[in-house]
Amino acid sequence: MSDVIDTDILIIGAGPVGLFAVFELGLLDMRTHVVDILDRPGGQCAELYPEKPIYDIPGLPEVTGQELTDNLLKQIAPFKPQFHFSQMVSSLEKKADGRFDVETDAGTRFDAKVVIVAAGGGSFQPKRPPVPGIDAFEGKSVFYSVRQIEAFRDEDVVIVGGGDSALDWTVALESVAKSVTLIHRRAEFRAADATVNKMWELERVGRVQFKLGQVTSLNGSDGALESFVLKSKEGEETIAATRLLPFFGLTMKLGPVAEWGLNLNENLIPVDTEKFETSVPGIFSIGDINTYPGKLKLILSGFHEAALMAHAAKKIVSPGERVIFQYTTSSTSLQKKLKAA
Amino acid sequence: MQIHVTDQTGTRHSLEALEGFRVMEIIRDWGLDVKAECGGACACATCHVYVAPAWSGKLYDPLDEEIDMLDSAFAVEDNSRLSCQILMSEALNGIELTLAPGTQKDDAAAA
Numbered sequence: 001m002s003d004v005i006d007t008d009i010l011i012i013g014a015g016p017v018g019l020f021a022v023f024e025l026g027l028l029d030m031r032t033h034v035v036d037i038l039d040r041p042g043g044q045c046a047e048l049y050p051e052k053p054i055y056d057i058p059g060l061p062e063v064t065g066q067e068l069t070d071n072l073l074k075q076i077a078p079f080k081p082q083f084h085f086s087q088m089v090s091s092l093e094k095k096a097d098g099r100f101d102v103e104t105d106a107g108t109r110f111d112a113k114v115v116i117v118a119a120g121g122g123s124f125q126p127k128r129p130p131v132p133g134i135d136a137f138e139g140k141s142v143f144y145s146v147r148q149i150e151a152f153r154d155e156d157v158v159i160v161g162g163g164d165s166a167l168d169w170t171v172a173l174e175s176v177a178k179s180v181t182l183i184h185r186r187a188e189f190r191a192a193d194a195t196v197n198k199m200w201e202l203e204r205v206g207r208v209q210f211k212l213g214q215v216t217s218l219n220g221s222d223g224a225l226e227s228f229v230l231k232s233k234e235g236e237e238t239i240a241a242t243r244l245l246p247f248f249g250l251t252m253k254l255g256p257v258a259e260w261g262l263n264l265n266e267n268l269i270p271v272d273t274e275k276f277e278t279s280v281p282g283i284f285s286i287g288d289i290n291t292y293p294g295k296l297k298l299i300l301s302g303f304h305e306a307a308l309m310a311h312a313a314k315k316i317v318s319p320g321e322r323v324i325f326q327y328t329t330s331s332t333s334l335q336k337k338l339k340a341a
Numbered sequence: 342m343q344i345h346v347t348d349q350t351g352t353r354h355s356l357e358a359l360e361g362f363r364v365m366e367i368i369r370d371w372g373l374d375v376k377a378e379c380g381g382a383c384a385c386a387t388c389h390v391y392v393a394p395a396w397s398g399k400l401y402d403p404l405d406e407e408i409d410m411l412d413s414a415f416a417v418e419d420n421s422r423l424s425c426q427i428l429m430s431e432a433l434n435g436i437e438l439t440l441a442p443g444t445q446k447d448d449a450a451a452a
Contacts, residue, residue, distance in 0.1 A: 044379070048378070048379045048382065048384040048385060049379060049382045049384045052382050052384065121378055127413065127415075127443070129415050129443070130415050130416070130442035130443045161412070162412040163412065163413070184412070185411075185412065185417045186412075190409050190412060214415070214416060214417070216416075248412075248413050248414075248415065249385075249386070249413040251376070251378060251385065251387060252378055
């Protein structure tokens with residue numbers, strides 16, 4: 001944890017544009033570390049539409065988000081990028097020597113010559129139900145993930161949602177909690193059949209409660225949940241509970257990017273169109289999160305931005321070094337790098 | 342063609358609409374506060390709307406994919422739809438919609 005990772009480039013965001021940046025930077029011999037809040041590469045392509053076909057990637061008439069991600073990983077493999085998943089860059093500071101001190105919420109620290117913000121729509125965070133005052137309970141009684149099962153021991157636990165997370169935790173917490181109530185808007189679930197069957201089994205023997213409806217308000221004080229109101233077709237009822245786990249999937253939020261001293265314009269990072277550099281020299285921004293006159297939020301635009309950014313970044317990483325522009329079709333030195341995997 | 346959209350604050354907007362566009366795109370392009378973060382791929386449920394009962398019979402039934410995705414929306418009712426899955430047509434000229442809670446750009450995520 002205390003070891004600082006020294007790197008030429010730190011890329012924030014492992015979506016398609018962040019991944020392709022590894023390639024363009026790698027051709028110019030820059031070593032990269034990549035941080036992403038998700039537990040796998042691909043960004044929106046992996047989280048929002050892994051199975052959806054994309055039709056506007058040049059040279060690929062039809063490719064799914066997952067296939068594009070897999071292809072990019074194969075393409076950048078020769079450059080051996082180091083990934084740091086399931087963590088979010090929480091602080092970013094320029095040091096007196098011009099390098100950047102970067103730290104994640106998991107305690108990983110980097111000392112980087114250049115930082116690339118390729119964070120797309122921001123970081124993926126759990127969706128927060130629009131229940132009045134829910135924020136006062138968050139972290140005390142309301143949780144969006146289970147980090148320690150012990151925090152639920154002997155508690156009256158309410159789980160809301162119909163996907164894998166909701167079903168998995170209903171089944172897993174049943175033996176620990178005092179009671180487990182699963183709430184969903186319908187009696188159908190988008191979760192593994194085995195888990196759904198297990199939940200119904202537990203429900204049949206009275207060890208899990210299932211209720212149709214939705215949570216509309218929370219009662220309690222000082223963050224300690226005491227009960228909630230369930231609204232269903234039968235009307236409203238108040239049910240005692242001490243823990244609430246809402247599982248409605250993820251949504252994107254700008255997050256700590258706003259605290260890094262960059263100029264922002266409506267939650268986007270303005271850059272120039274020559275280098276794609278931000279208002280802070282040495283910090284570049286590419287892909288959906290940047291903005292400039294004429295910007296289109298297309299993956300292909302991000303790829304172009306990555307190529308130009310890489311040449312500008314090279315001047316910072318290796319000052320004074322003469323960079324020769326080369327093609328992968330004809331340059332034996334580039335071909336050597338690509339086959340080095 | 343027009344659609345009428347009541348936003349999350351209760352203000353009703355009449356928006357010029359073009360045939361063949363997704364209703365979500367119309368709402369977004371007129372600048373109403375709708376997150377619609379997946380861009381119309383039926384993958385995020387942040388373009389959730391309520392359709393006025395008089396209009397529900399004029400819509401195509403939702404596909405399973407849309408019904409499943411509504412599990413990730415909040416305050417789902419019988420007249421809930423994802424506006425990215427409604428294609429604008431002459432038959433929907435004048436449709437009345439209300440943006441559901443949890444579709445605003447800024448407050449859909451936990452801290």
